[in-house]
Amino acid sequence: MKVRSTQAIMECLLEQEVDTVFGYPGGTILNLYDELYNYKDKIHHILTAHEQGAAHAADGYARSTGKVGVCFATSGPGATNLTTGIATAYMDSSPVVFITCNVAEPLLGKDSFQEVDITGIAMPITKATYLVRDPATIPDVIRQAFAVAATGRPGPVLIDFLKNVTAPDQMIEYEFVHWRENRGCSSIRSLAHTHELKAPEPNSDDIDILVDMIGQAQKPLVICGGGVVRGRADKQFMEFARKLDAPVAITLMGGGGFPGSHELATGMIGMHGSRASNVAANQCDLLIAVGCRFSDRVALNPATFASQAKIVHIDIDRSEIDKNVLTDHHIVGNARHVLELLNQRLTQQEHAAWKDEILSLKRDTVVEECDQLTPKQVLETIRQLVPENSIVATDVGQHQMWSIQHFHFEYPGQLLTSGGFGTMGFGLGAAIGAKVGNPDKVVIHTTGDGCFRMNCHELCTVEHYDLPVITVIFNNGCLGMVRQWQNLIYNQRFSETTLDRGPDFVKLAEAYGLNGYRVTNRTEMEQALTAALASGKGCVIDAVIDTDDMVRPMVPGGAHITNFLLE
Amino acid sequence: MKQTISVLVENQAGVLNRITGLFSRRAFNIESLAVGPTDDPTISRITIIVDSGNNMVDQVEKQLNKLVDVIKVRTLEENNLIGRELMILKVNATNKTRQDIMTICSIYGAKVDDISPSSMTLELSDTPERLDTFQTMMRPFSILEVVRTGVIAVQKGSGKI
Structure with a gap:
């Protein structure tokens, strides 16, 4: 069937069951938006204030729903505004397809108006990039892009269409093929050859070796990483942890992979990890890391990390094995599948003494009783008042660590946070994406005054689409995490971290047509939170806290994992 | 230690950029790199020499394998490969020195491609080590220009990538 090339693009999105797109139009992408006008009943477009917000929203949508997010932007500045969002998705393995349009073929390479080599720019921060110069390749490219984004270790992909490729007179041959019948993309050889569009099959002997190692271990520890969340392997992980009868440390990205409230959970591991998790990593004789990449925020010092243990790494990405920490054994495969195979072969273990040793280090959170509002009071109030299954999107810094330490995440996709890239300004966009993808869940966005200022213009998106996202600002009038380092390591030389400036966040919220509340005690x-939840509208709560509150515990970067600078 | 990595890639725009970009991003050093088509015009072969430890080569191989345009990656066994490089060398040559240059050329099996009243252009294909010594031998005559292609290599025997 002959169709317009832009029609083929829309149909290809429908093949992938895309019903929501985040984006921002512009000159070169006009043809695509013109076609979108015909498809507005089938593809819901969310117009953000800024392309970065759209990128984070598509990312938050992907993380919270497990589907592939889609984001549109125009050429030049539209495309470069996406880059922080693309890199954020790349570092946290979030599947997003970014679609940009570039200038027409005759203008390409001439430094034309709003021209930029976005496929070149995005190369190191995507799984793949495509520059589409031939309209006939549109269906193949889109199908391949979605397949690459969603399979193996997920990640962002960018497609850049030249404007002439999307011209209304470009007719191409197209047949609708549902993605389930077309994941193989046999028309594209590189995929057929190397990139098997399924997870690598775990080696059966590798599983047996691990079962033997578990049999010999007295003090095993499991780390729940982001792979458990991305692979939605929470049920299999739960069964494994129970059978292994061992403490479970959770990385930042692993939040929601294993219930934080479970008796075996020892909390976060690493720089701001709990004493129980960090001591367990240091004392264990077998460390099984599932879908975690031993980043410098987890392993801290790779040479001394888990030095008494045999390290076993389970990961879908072969290149993660022995990259940051040298391992004793590894299994390459999808977390869910590997854990299923392990669970079949593993008999019930018992490690009562070891569990006691580690779990006795767990400390219940004590919420201070004082007149001045504290971060824990804010978080405890949220925990008590919102439904248990609420989604939490964070920005980056102190409030992020406090939020993740305090809340217990129960299912994958409940926590949305920029772990790898540490993107300030991620939270509001991600919360918007999460609310669009999960209309029946409460979405809380925790942020700091520094982070919020970076992308607060997305409040207009919250208002326009009537998304009841509740933003809670931990307002300490400073760039808290950087100030904490200055406090502890830079002799209180607070260079450029004091944020004694506007705007008045309550008035800002009101200017956007939302409710704003300033709170100074519990x-x-x-x-404020009760009123916010009852209003069913988006709102901003400006929670004023002390300037010098710190994230505890803390191990400085590169130090030994139990070398706590702060307890 | 020098290691030779042979990579089959889709013959498409931007592939070389992707591969060299990966090397610089991951801080891997390329010692030499040669690209050319294979028997199948849709596939190119890239031969990369890296100078580094085993662990890094292992990482290079894994990272290359993740690129969508990469079809196959193989590190060749160093003591079991045929590696050749082509060099074109332009050297000062006068009536006095021309005969000496010719003698060295015949020892190495180098070919004379061009000759002028004041220079000679020589061509030699051999292992990089032999090219190095040939270059050393030519240095006293004053080298004007050297162009080298980078090594291409295959494994000995009937096996293929």
């Missing part, structure tokens, strides 16, 4: 916080 009672006010409770009243």
